[in-house]
Amino acid sequence: MKVRGRVPLGPVWAVAKKDLLLEVRNREIVISLLVFSGLIFIIFNFAIELTSANRDTVGPGVLWVAVAFASVLGLNRSFIIEKDGNALDGLLLTPVGRDTILIGKTVGNFIFMAAALVILFPVFTALFDVNVLKIEVFVIALLTILGLATVGTMFAALSVNTRAREIMLPVLFLPIAVPILISAVEGTARVTEGGGWGDALQWIEILAAFDVIFIVAALLTFQFLLED
Amino acid sequence: MLAVLKRPSSIVLALLVLLVPAGAVALASAGGPPEVAAEIAAQENTNTEANLDFLFAIYMITWAGFFAYIFVVSRRQRTMEREIKDLRQLLTEQMPSGQPGTGKG
Amino acid sequence: MVGAVGPKRAVWLVITAGLVLFTMWMIFEWAPTERNLGEIQRALYIHVPLAWISMVAVFIVASASVMYLITGKRKWDSVALATAETGVLVGTLMLVTGAIWAKPIWNVWWTWDAKLTTTAILWFLYVAYLMLRAFAPPGNQAYRMAAVVAILGAIDVPLVYYAADLWRTAHPELLIGPAAESSGLSSEMSITLLVSVVAFTSLYAYMVVDRYRVRQSENELGELKRDVRNLLYRPAAEPATAATMRGAVPAASGD
Numbered sequence: 001m002k003v004r005g006r007v008p009l010g011p012v013w014a015v016a017k018k019d020l021l022l023e024v025r026n027r028e029i030v031i032s033l034l035v036f037s038g039l040i041f042i043i044f045n046f047a048i049e050l051t052s053a054n055r056d057t058v059g060p061g062v063l064w065v066a067v068a069f070a071s072v073l074g075l076n077r078s079f080i081i082e083k084d085g086n087a088l089d090g091l092l093l094t095p096v097g098r099d100t101i102l103i104g105k106t107v108g109n110f111i112f113m114a115a116a117l118v119i120l121f122p123v124f125t126a127l128f129d130v131n132v133l134k135i136e137v138f139v140i141a142l143l144t145i146l147g148l149a150t151v152g153t154m155f156a157a158l159s160v161n162t163r164a165r166e167i168m169l170p171v172l173f174l175p176i177a178v179p180i181l182i183s184a185v186e187g188t189a190r191v192t193e194g195g196g197w198g199d200a201l202q203w204i205e206i207l208a209a210f211d212v213i214f215i216v217a218a219l220l221t222f223q224f225l226l227e228d
Numbered sequence: 229m230l231a232v233l234k235r236p237s238s239i240v241l242a243l244l245v246l247l248v249p250a251g252a253v254a255l256a257s258a259g260g261p262p263e264v265a266a267e268i269a270a271q272e273n274t275n276t277e278a279n280l281d282f283l284f285a286i287y288m289i290t291w292a293g294f295f296a297y298i299f300v301v302s303r304r305q306r307t308m309e310r311e312i313k314d315l316r317q318l319l320t321e322q323m324p325s326g327q328p329g330t331g332k333g
Numbered sequence: 334m335v336g337a338v339g340p341k342r343a344v345w346l347v348i349t350a351g352l353v354l355f356t357m358w359m360i361f362e363w364a365p366t367e368r369n370l371g372e373i374q375r376a377l378y379i380h381v382p383l384a385w386i387s388m389v390a391v392f393i394v395a396s397a398s399v400m401y402l403i404t405g406k407r408k409w410d411s412v413a414l415a416t417a418e419t420g421v422l423v424g425t426l427m428l429v430t431g432a433i434w435a436k437p438i439w440n441v442w443w444t445w446d447a448k449l450t451t452t453a454i455l456w457f458l459y460v461a462y463l464m465l466r467a468f469a470p471p472g473n474q475a476y477r478m479a480a481v482v483a484i485l486g487a488i489d490v491p492l493v494y495y496a497a498d499l500w501r502t503a504h505p506e507l508l509i510g511p512a513a514e515s516s517g518l519s520s521e522m523s524i525t526l527l528v529s530v531v532a533f534t535s536l537y538a539y540m541v542v543d544r545y546r547v548r549q550s551e552n553e554l555g556e557l558k559r560d561v562r563n564l565l566y567r568p569a570a571e572p573a574t575a576a577t578m579r580g581a582v583p584a585a586s587g588d
Contacts, residue, residue, distance in 0.1 A: 154485070158478040162468040172465065172482060175458040176489050179496040186500055206496050217488055224402060224477040279373040279437040286376045286430045290383070293426045294536070297419070301543055308550040315557040322564055 011096040015104020019078065020111060029077050033070045033116040040066035041127055050128055059130035060188035067120070068148070068181055071113055072170045075152040078109055079160040088160075092226060099222035102157055106218070110149035117141055136191045136200050143207035144184040150214050151176050157225045183207045342542070349535045356525075356532040364525040376434040378525055382533035383427035384452075389534070390420030391455065394462075395487035398480035407552065410476040413483060415544035417462055423537060424456050447498035454493050458486045471555075 023029055044062040082088040091101055121132050121141075152173055159168035187203030360378045367374035393416045401409035431449070432442045443449065462482050469475035518526065 151485075154481070158465070158469075158481065161470060161474070161478075162465065163470075164468050168461075168465060168468055171457075171461040175454045175461065176485060178454050179489065179492040182496040182500050202499060206492070206499070210492055213488060213492070214485070217485060221402075221481045221484065224481050278371055282433050282437050283373050283376055286379060286433050289429055289433070290379055290426050293422060293429075294540070297422050298540060298543065301540075301547055305543075305547045305550060308547070308554055312550060312554055312557060315554070315561055319557070319560055319564065 016107035019108030037066040037070040056192040075156040102222040106153040113145040147180040352532040359525045378529040387424045398483040411548040450497040451494045
């Protein structure tokens with residue numbers, strides 16, 4: 001097991017920039033994230049009755065379930081476009097390590113999710129009358145999508161080569177992401193219920209710990225994930 | 229020489245089949261050393277024999293699970309061994325005489 | 334060499350079976366009946382060993398996976414697979430026995446306390462691991478991917494537990510008393526439990542070795558099939574046109 005001492009930032013950014021450029025041209029991923037999350041909002045609206053009494057507590061659950069499920073779609077898409085037309089083979093032929101490619105993809109996915117959240121948060125606030133436009137929630141959201149992007153990119157990279165790839169990703173990704181989802185929901189709920197940093201702090205700590213642990217794990221294991 | 233032990237699964241199977249009724253009988257016979265059971269039951273107001281069917285189900289399901297797995301695995305092993313034997317035979321038959329071209333190609 | 338159980342394993346099997354029988358006697362005859370819970374408490378002697386084995390299995394799968402990534406030797410992958418598959422079986426049995434035990438004691442089949450939540454998530458994770466192995470294209474790449482998933486899963490366990498634990502304490506009104514479980518065990522009960530853990534661990538180890546051998550046969554069979562394919566397809570192009578086609582022949586023998 002070779003561990004590269006240093007990952008060159010230039011190539012990482014080049015991979016991320018390629019994804020961003022592609023996204024700016026066809027807007028496939030961010031639009032799908034938004035539409036899908038919006039639909040989940042609508043469905044949840046029927047599934048659970050949000051009242052003025054429970055909306056601040058239950059609302060964050062709706063928000064993060066929507067983000068988690070939508071991110072599965074986005075992550076899958078980000079690797080399927082590489083697989084179709086054998087773009088991944090081209091990427092693997094470039095003189096950079098597999099880990100570099102995957103870090104670049106992670107950065108790209110993180111930016112897509114962040115872009116979607118910028119629109120999703122105001123929409124959610126308006127639809128459910130739960131104010132998530134707070135600095136504490138932004139920090140929670142950043143840590144959450146950082147974790148989702150890191151773990152998700154790893155699993156998307158390995159599911160894209162399997163049969164039934166659209167099933168493999170959520171089946172692998174969602175159980176691993178449980179600590180992030182619990183923390184995101186609970187942390188956000190503490191804030192929307194009227195709490196401040198102190199109330200959300202322990203959840204933010206779990207999110208940060210998850211992110212650090214899985215970023216390190218990702219850096220160590222990325223090299224094994226793409227096919228020879 | 230180890231003919232009897234050629235199929236480990238059958239032995240485990242036999243032993244475990246014995247276990248289930250053994251457990252059931254033990255349960256049916258008021259469970260636990262009689263004097264202890266009587267003593268404890270005397271001090272207690274709960275019925276210690278309630279839920280025996282749940283306990284029975286727990287042990288049954290566990291043994292059935294172990295069994296089914298061991299059975300399936302050993303069956304797979306046997307079919308594969310047969311296949312391996314056949315293929316080996318095929319290879320040894322084919323190699324020297326069957327196709328004269330093989331050696332060169 | 335192929336097939337028959339070696340004498341060592343036969344001895345092991347006999348000892349294990351004897352131990353298991355003895356354990357059953359201890360559980361149902363020797364150990365006293367628990368005061369509060371009654372006979373149903375005897376479920377402890379099977380539920381706890383299953384839980385213990387599941388934990389050990391997670392650890393072994395992760396360790397074997399690390400070894401596989403370091404050494405690239407296929408035997409480590411086989412160890413991980415054998416342990417994971419049997420581990421999922423034991424985990425399933427643990428969840429089922431736990432639910433059946435919970436129903437009469439807690440009056441629910443399931444409760445979302447930290448241990449149960451963590452176990453359920455772990456179960457899904459290892460089922461996903463086996464699915465990945467089944468769905469991945471054959472070859473070393475699949476083994477590497479599986480190894481990475483196993484390692485990430487093991488890393489995730491404490492995080493899931495910590496988050497689930499905190500989540501529960503955040504909703505104390507929903508806590509259903511697993512405290513019922515924590516009433517002290519008498520010394521006979523402890524000894525029975527210990528013997529039971531040893532017996533079931535021995536049985537589990539036997540099953541893992543069984544599964545490991547099947548895995549090796551699978552690998553052997555795969556190699557033999559490749560040999561046979563090579564043997565059958567290569568000469569097929571050989572006759573008649575051999576003189577002209579010789580250069581193009583090996584293409585038929587894919588991987």
